[in-house]
Amino acid sequence: MDKDMPKLGFGAMRLPYKGSESNIDLDHVKKMVDLFLDSGFKYFDTAYVYHNGKSEIALKDTLVKRHPRGSYWIATKMPMWSVRKAEDLDRIFNDQLKKLGVDYIDYYLLHAMDSGREDTAIKTKAYEFAERIKREGKARFVGFSFHDSADVLERILKDHPRVDFVQLQINYSDVKEGSAGKLYDLAIKHNKPIIIMEPVKGGSLAKLDKDAEAVLKAARPNDSMASWALRYCASLAGVYTTLSGMSNLQQVEDNIKTFKNFEPLTKAEEELIDRALRAGKGPAVPCTACRYCLETCPKDIAIPDVFAVYNQFKRSDDREAAVSAYEAIPEGRRAWDCITCGACVEHCPQGIKIPEELAEAAKIFA
Numbered sequence: 333m334d335k336d337m338p339k340l341g342f343g344a345m346r347l348p349y350k351g352s353e354s355n356i357d358l359d360h361v362k363k364m365v366d367l368f369l370d371s372g373f374k375y376f377d378t379a380y381v382y383h384n385g386k387s388e389i390a391l392k393d394t395l396v397k398r399h400p401r402g403s404y405w406i407a408t409k410m411p412m413w414s415v416r417k418a419e420d421l422d423r424i425f426n427d428q429l430k431k432l433g434v435d436y437i438d439y440y441l442l443h444a445m446d447s448g449r450e451d452t453a454i455k456t457k458a459y460e461f462a463e464r465i466k467r468e469g470k471a472r473f474v475g476f477s478f479h480d481s482a483d484v485l486e487r488i489l490k491d492h493p494r495v496d497f498v499q500l501q502i503n504y505s506d507v508k509e510g511s512a513g514k515l516y517d518l519a520i521k522h523n524k525p526i527i528i529m530e531p532v533k534g535g536s537l538a539k540l541d542k543d544a545e546a547v548l549k550a551a552r553p554n555d556s557m558a559s560w561a562l563r564y565c566a567s568l569a570g571v572y573t574t575l576s577g578m579s580n581l582q583q584v585e586d587n588i589k590t591f592k593n594f595e596p597l598t599k600a601e602e603e604l605i606d607r608a609l610r611a612g613k614g615p616a617v618p619c620t621a622c623r624y625c626l627e628t629c630p631k632d633i634a635i636p637d638v639f640a641v642y643n644q645f646k647r648s649d650d651r652e653a654a655v656s657a658y659e660a661i662p663e664g665r666r667a668w669d670c671i672t673c674g675a676c677v678e679h680c681p682q683g684i685k686i687p688e689e690l691a692e693a694a695k696i697f698a
């Protein structure tokens with residue numbers, strides 16, 4: 333892994349656009365990219381599917397064509413849900429090189445690994461593919477992003493010790509109120525460098541309810557709520573970079589302000605985050621993200637992810653940020669895709685009436 337990795341990475345999943353998500357505002361992105369690079373940062377994270385397949389092309393137009401290749405690093409991801417046979421891996425990867433206009437990728441990931449995609453990866457020899465593109469000089473480092481339980485992460489890390497890094501969804505809310513801390517501990521146990529995604533939880537930690545915000549504002553009046561979330565993540569040992577999905581120049585500026593002269597979170601500040609969480613509204617649904625319910629769901633509904641976003645909305649009343657986080661949940665796995673079969677309910681150790689709560693969430697995000 334690059335030892336000189338700046339602590340902030342540019343997530344290209346929520347770029348500014350005009351009208352439709354596919355119509356990325358390239359002039360605006362150019363300004364964001366230039367400011368980011370000029371400020372000493374260089375890690376850009378995209379994926380085959382972001383912006384309906386247009387994010388990689390946007391990076392070619394705004395970054396690759398306009399800056400020397402050695403001045404930035406690109407991370408992109410193989411959409412494992414689109415891989416049916418081994419040949420798909422080469423076909424998609426070659427398409428990505430073309431879309432990005434590069435002949436190698438700095439950080440290449442198998443995207444959104446979970447138990448089912450691990451089976452696909454084994455069947456299609458995706459880890460062998462990752463090692464091969466590394467040997468061939470087409471990828472400098474290979475890893476995977478992950479969305480499943482600690483048991484599954486442990487299995488993947490044990491079975492594939494040669495991956496260079498892992499990308500995990502970690503933020504103070506998911507660590508302190510969910511089970512993200514277990515994932516972090518496992519990555520540390522297996523000595524894997526960590527790249528953090530969703531440090532601001534889809535934007536929902538950028539706006540807290542007024543009581544929670546008051547606790548943090550009293551300590552650092554000039555700091556945004558997003559900066560607290562980012563500093564929490566970037567202060568964790570073993571974290572190489574923290575990705576922020578930036579949507580406008582103002583967010584780039586705010587992030588640069590946080591990271592330019594980075595101040596690690598102090599113990600006292602972490603206690604303030606705990607206080608802020610206690611001062612804010614508690615979760616509407618007491619889901620701990622254990623994911624036991626997922627085992628039996630015939631529709632593969634992203635139950636804990638929906639509840640996490642729903643809880644954030646209830647806490648912050650910021651519908652826009654919550655909708656943005658909700659839309660990051662893959663289509664077909666959202667609250668309104670539940671067929672109310674009830675198969676999940678008996679598996680929930682918290683006794684949550686899952687279909688009813690999903691129906692409430694669906695009303696909010698409809």
Ligand code: SF4
Binds near residue numbers: 635687
């Ligand atoms: S009730 Fe909904 S969430 Fe629960 S198992 Fe059935 S489809 Fe899945």
Ligand code: SF4
Binds near residue numbers: 681682684686
């Ligand atoms: S089983 Fe219950 S607590 Fe666990 S993730 Fe599912 S809804 Fe949340």
